[in-house]
Structure formats: structure tokens, C-alpha cells
Amino acid sequence: MRGQRSNTPMISGTMTATAQLELGGGTNARLWWRGVDVGLSSRAELKTDIAPAPSALEKIAETGVYTYKWVGDEQHTPEEIAAAPAFTGFVLGEGYDNPPDEIVSNNGECVDLYAAIAMAWRGIQELSAKVKELEGRLAVYENHSPENARQP
Numbered sequence: 001m002r003g004q005r006s007n008t009p010m011i012s013g014t015m016t017a018t019a020q021l022e023l024g025g026g027t028n029a030r031l032w033w034r035g036v037d038v039g040l041s042s043r044a045e046l047k048t049d050i051a052p053a054p055s056a057l058e059k060i061a062e063t064g065v066y067t068y069k070w071v072g073d074e075q076h077t078p079e080e081i082a083a084a085p086a087f088t089g090f091v092l093g094e095g096y097d098n099p100p101d102e103i104v105s106n107n108g109e110c111v112d113l114y115a116a117i118a119m120a121w122r123g124i125q126e127l128s129a130k131v132k133e134l135e136g137r138l139a140v141y142e143n144h145s146p147e148n149a150r151q152p
Contacts, residue, residue, distance in 0.1 A: 040114050056122040064097030067092065090116075 022027075044050065067086040076084070088098045090111050103115040 018097065047073070052120045053118070055126060056119045057126050059100040060119065060123045062097060063099045066096070 056136050065088065067088050068091065069081065069084065069086055092098055092104065092108065092111070099111055099116070100119070103119055104110070105112055
């Protein structure tokens with residue numbers, strides 16, 4: 001699929017739905033895949049109203065990251081559940097530090113992983129700029145320290 005122009009997600013490899021649950025009138029499924037490439041087109045000609053993303057750090061800091069087990073896992077024995085590894089991720093619901101609207105699907109039930117990665121990337125850019133600014137301030141301090149003034 002690489003190289004073809006398409007507005008649809010590109011998925012290569014094997015896909016298998018491992019569970020399907022009926023919760024609150026909607027269908028949720030866990031999907032595991034092995035693949036070489038998963039992506040959504042990011043070409044400028046397919047987008048409109050392009051603008052730099054706003055600050056992400058505050059939103060990232062306010063978003064909870066939790067460990068959990070899926071409701072469907074209750075079909076196993078208590079020993080199997082206790083031994084199973086927990087998942088890590090976001091939780092959408094009252095009483096939790098929900099992810100920002102920018103990364104939640106329109107129906108409010110899913111996290112848009114592409115948007116979450118982009119927001120994390122934006123946060124890394126912001127942190128990088130802060131580190132560079134602090135390194136510059138530290139260099140000025142080190143150059144004006146009494147220790148450096150005594151050296152020939």
C-alpha cells in the first residue's frame with residue numbers, strides 16, 4: 001500500500017478482533033494486529049484550515065494515565081485475572097482525569113491515537129524549547145560565576 005494516495009487508514013499485516021463486548025448500547029472491540037505499517041494520510045493537500053497546534057503541556061499534565069483490566073476479562077478465574085498484566089492508557093468517564101477533547105472521538109467513546117501522538121509530539125517540542133532556554137540561562141550563569149572569574 002505504501003506510495004498509494006488514499007484518505008483511508010493504511011494497515012499492513014494481520015488483524016484479529018480478540019473480543020467484542022456490548023456496553024451501554026454500543027459495541028466495543030479490542031483489536032490486536034501485527035503489521036509493518038499503520039498510518040493515516042498527513043498530506044497537506046488533503047487538509048484545510050492548517051494552523052500550529054496550541055500548547056499541549058497543560059492538557060497533558062491534567063490527563064490521567066491509568067492501569068486497568070477490561071470488563072470482558074472477568075470471564076476468567078480470579079487466579080487468571082490476578083496473573084494477567086494490566087493495560088495502561090486513558091479512561092473516559094466521570095471521576096477520572098479525562099483526556100482533552102482534541103484527542104477524544106466525536107462520539108466521546110474512543111481516544112484518537114493519531115491525535116494523541118500529535119499532542120504528545122507537540123508537548124515534546126515545548127519541553128525541548130524550555131530545556132534549550134534553561135541551558136542558555138545556565139551557560140550565562142556559569143560564565144559569570146565567581147569560579148570562572150578566578151580562572152586565567
